[in-house]
Amino acid sequence: MLKFSTYKTTGGLNHYAENKDFELEFIILRNPTGDWELREYQYGAFEEYKYFDKLAKAKEYANRCNYWLVVMPD
Numbered sequence: 001m002l003k004f005s006t007y008k009t010t011g012g013l014n015h016y017a018e019n020k021d022f023e024l025e026f027i028i029l030r031n032p033t034g035d036w037e038l039r040e041y042q043y044g045a046f047e048e049y050k051y052f053d054k055l056a057k058a059k060e061y062a063n064r065c066n067y068w069l070v071v072m073p074d
Helices: 055-071
Strands: 005-009 012-019 024-030 036-042 045-052
Touching (some): 012 055, 045 055
Antiparallel strands (some): 012 024, 036 045
16 A cells, blocks of 8 residues: 655645655645646656545545556566
8 A cells, every 4th residue: 555645835735655666656736626636657757647526536546556556567
């Protein structure tokens, strides 16, 4: 399970977690509209983004992605 750390930026709170084994990073930030944007990076390259109405749902999605990467390697 990913451990998210929270840090404050000028735009608000961001939540960050990484899996160093796969150099996978997740950043969740709050949009001005109130929803949460999850950004996924692998080996420093942007992979995708998704929007969620709740922070818990964004974290759950990130953990599911991380789980499948760890359990189902190529």
